[in-house]
Amino acid sequence: MEDLLNAFLLMSNFVFVPAIAYGSQLALGAVGVTLVYGILRFSNFAHGDIMAFGTMVVILFTWLFQSYGINLGPLPTALVALPFGILATAIFLLGSDKFVYKFYREKKAVPVTYLIASVGIMFVLNGIVRFIIGPDDQRFADGERFIIKAKTMKQYLGTAEGVSIKVSQGLAVVTAVIVVVALFWFLNKTRTGKSMRAFSDNEDLALLSGISPDKVVSVTWILVAILATIAGTLYGLDKSFKPFTYFMLLLPIFASAIVGGLGNPLGAIAGGFVIAFSEIMITYPYKKFVAYIVPGDWKPEGLVQLLATDYKFAVSFIILVLVLLFKPTGIFAGKSV
Amino acid sequence: MSYLIGENMTGGYGAADILHGCNIVAERGEIAVIVGPNGAGKSTAMKAIFGMLNIHTGSIILDGEDITRLSPQARVAKGMAFVPQTANVFPSMSVEENLEMGAFLRRDDISKTMDEVFDLFPILKDKRSQNAGELSGGQRQQVAVGRALMTQPKVLMLDEPTAGVSPIVMDELFDNIIEVAKTGITILMVEQNARQALNIADKGYVMVQGRNKFTDTGEVLLNNPEVRKSFLGG
Numbered sequence: 001m002e003d004l005l006n007a008f009l010l011m012s013n014f015v016f017v018p019a020i021a022y023g024s025q026l027a028l029g030a031v032g033v034t035l036v037y038g039i040l041r042f043s044n045f046a047h048g049d050i051m052a053f054g055t056m057v058v059i060l061f062t063w064l065f066q067s068y069g070i071n072l073g074p075l076p077t078a079l080v081a082l083p084f085g086i087l088a089t090a091i092f093l094l095g096s097d098k099f100v101y102k103f104y105r106e107k108k109a110v111p112v113t114y115l116i117a118s119v120g121i122m123f124v125l126n127g128i129v130r131f132i133i134g135p136d137d138q139r140f141a142d143g144e145r146f147i148i149k150a151k152t153m154k155q156y157l158g159t160a161e162g163v164s165i166k167v168s169q170g171l172a173v174v175t176a177v178i179v180v181v182a183l184f185w186f187l188n189k190t191r192t193g194k195s196m197r198a199f200s201d202n203e204d205l206a207l208l209s210g211i212s213p214d215k216v217v218s219v220t221w222i223l224v225a226i227l228a229t230i231a232g233t234l235y236g237l238d239k240s241f242k243p244f245t246y247f248m249l250l251l252p253i254f255a256s257a258i259v260g261g262l263g264n265p266l267g268a269i270a271g272g273f274v275i276a277f278s279e280i281m282i283t284y285p286y287k288k289f290v291a292y293i294v295p296g297d298w299k300p301e302g303l304v305q306l307l308a309t310d311y312k313f314a315v316s317f318i319i320l321v322l323v324l325l326f327k328p329t330g331i332f333a334g335k336s337v
Numbered sequence: 338m339s340y341l342i343g344e345n346m347t348g349g350y351g352a353a354d355i356l357h358g359c360n361i362v363a364e365r366g367e368i369a370v371i372v373g374p375n376g377a378g379k380s381t382a383m384k385a386i387f388g389m390l391n392i393h394t395g396s397i398i399l400d401g402e403d404i405t406r407l408s409p410q411a412r413v414a415k416g417m418a419f420v421p422q423t424a425n426v427f428p429s430m431s432v433e434e435n436l437e438m439g440a441f442l443r444r445d446d447i448s449k450t451m452d453e454v455f456d457l458f459p460i461l462k463d464k465r466s467q468n469a470g471e472l473s474g475g476q477r478q479q480v481a482v483g484r485a486l487m488t489q490p491k492v493l494m495l496d497e498p499t500a501g502v503s504p505i506v507m508d509e510l511f512d513n514i515i516e517v518a519k520t521g522i523t524i525l526m527v528e529q530n531a532r533q534a535l536n537i538a539d540k541g542y543v544m545v546q547g548r549n550k551f552t553d554t555g556e557v558l559l560n561n562p563e564v565r566k567s568f569l570g571g
Contacts, residue, residue, distance in 0.1 A: 194430070194434060195441060197430060197434075198427050201429050202426070202427050205421070205424065205427065208410070208413065209441045209484075210410050
């Protein structure tokens with residue numbers, strides 16, 4: 001019995017808790033991608049670097065506030081800097097729309113043109129972020145590190161295994177829930193939100209109904225700025241900020257959005273968790289877990305690891321390819337790619 | 338002066354003209370129907386009146402005001418409503434949300450208008466929370482017309498409203514259109530089902546190759562031997 005409890009605690013500590021936190025971060029990123037796809041009708045390849053840009057501004061303001069001695073006690077100071085990051089990102093995105101995407105909208109370009117344009121913006125952001133903050137790892141988390149420590153739980157329960165939950169992990173989940181609830185309220189209950197859903201559904205009819213396309217576009221980019229900056233900050237607090245890592249996040253984020261069905265925010269959230277759990281569960285070494293479950297003689301020799309952790313991104317990639325091959329509209333039947 | 342006048346309309350989608358000096362006139366509360374063979378320019382004429390097509394010659398006059406230069410959205414604000422033939426609802430939104438979007442330009446209380454639409458189309462009231470994309474073809478047409486009515490328009494333009502709809506639903510739809518006209522709204526309708534359409538029409542326009550061929554009341558056109566032979570099957 002105690003073995004089963006230990007097995008469960010082990011899985012919670014190394015798989016469930018990290019996956020839920022990572023899933024929340026991916027979910028927020030994926031919702032940003034899916035909104036752009038559904039409303040603006042193109043795949044925004046710059047999304048990872050938009051997250052990097054937003055997080056960079058948050059980091060700079062966090063350092064500023066830390067130097068002033070401002071802090072939030074047990075919570076990270078980055079939360080105070082968050083609005084500044086969102087504002088800067090929103091300004092950048094509205095500017096990129098005005099100077100880049102609007103040009104193609106007026107020419108009625110095909111979606112792939114916008115995609116390539118977004119790749120261009122990705123490279124520009126790549127450069128800007130590295131130029132300002134450098135390509136290295138940056139840590140900016142402060143405040144309490146743990147909500148619960150494994151050691152404390154082990155002592156309390158008297159077990160060999162314990163679960164530690166970091167503040168950054170708890171924050172990721174709580175923030176994601178708040179943001180998602182707010183977003184769904186906005187999309188379903190407000191006039192502007194409904195007009196954006198109408199625009200995504202049937203653009204010509206929306207225009208005939210008097211819905212202003214400029215307003216829909218602007219509000220979409222502002223939402224993306226909010227979602228991307230929060231997702232990037234949560235990820236950076238949990239792991240660390242490195243521009244290259246954020247670029248790489250593009251793959252699992254797109255995989256999440258596609259798995260859940262492009263254009264469908266609920267799907268993006270579900271997809272985020274599917275990808276997070278898959279990545280972690282497929283690369284986790286189950287040796288210790290199996291050892292707790294099976295009788296003595298059957299204890300495994302090797303690591304019982306399906307794929308090495310280096311292959312984490314390969315998991316997202318494989319899932320992405322499988323979904324595109326067999327069910328391109330995703331779980332919730334969004335728009336086809 | 339007539340309420341809605343499309344005068345001497347000449348133009349097309351690109352280089353070639355589709356309409357040649359086409360004239361369409363409708364009085365207040367009148368049902369005007371445009372019929373003709375395929376490719377006659379019926380839908381084109383109506384789109385020209387709505388502003389979805391640029392005419393290089395001719396003008397559109399609504400209630401004495403020249404609206405030829407206005408965009409379709411601006412014409413909606415002036416009291417025109419247009420129901421396209423296809424893709425005329427928001428499929429992933431509920432019936433009620435579709436009607437709300439129809440009234441998007443209005444800032445006042447729309448619940449009274451919504452009740453009027455539900456009185457006109459009772460089945461929509463039952464299905465108000467259902468997604469428009471899940472409804473049958475006839476019900477979807479009702480949502481499309483209801484959406485257009487939410488702006489309290491003065492002119493309602495319908496592009497082949499009975500296309501792809503069963504005969505019983507077609508009769509119901511025509512009944513509903515007569516009801517709407519009774520409230521004083523001018524109806525301009527393009528129809529393939531020429532016989533039924535001319536039956537309810539105050540004024541009928543038979544178009545051939547972008548030109549007016551016959552213009553008269555619906556009844557006279559129905560009894561005209563040439564019209565019967567060409568379009569009504571004798």
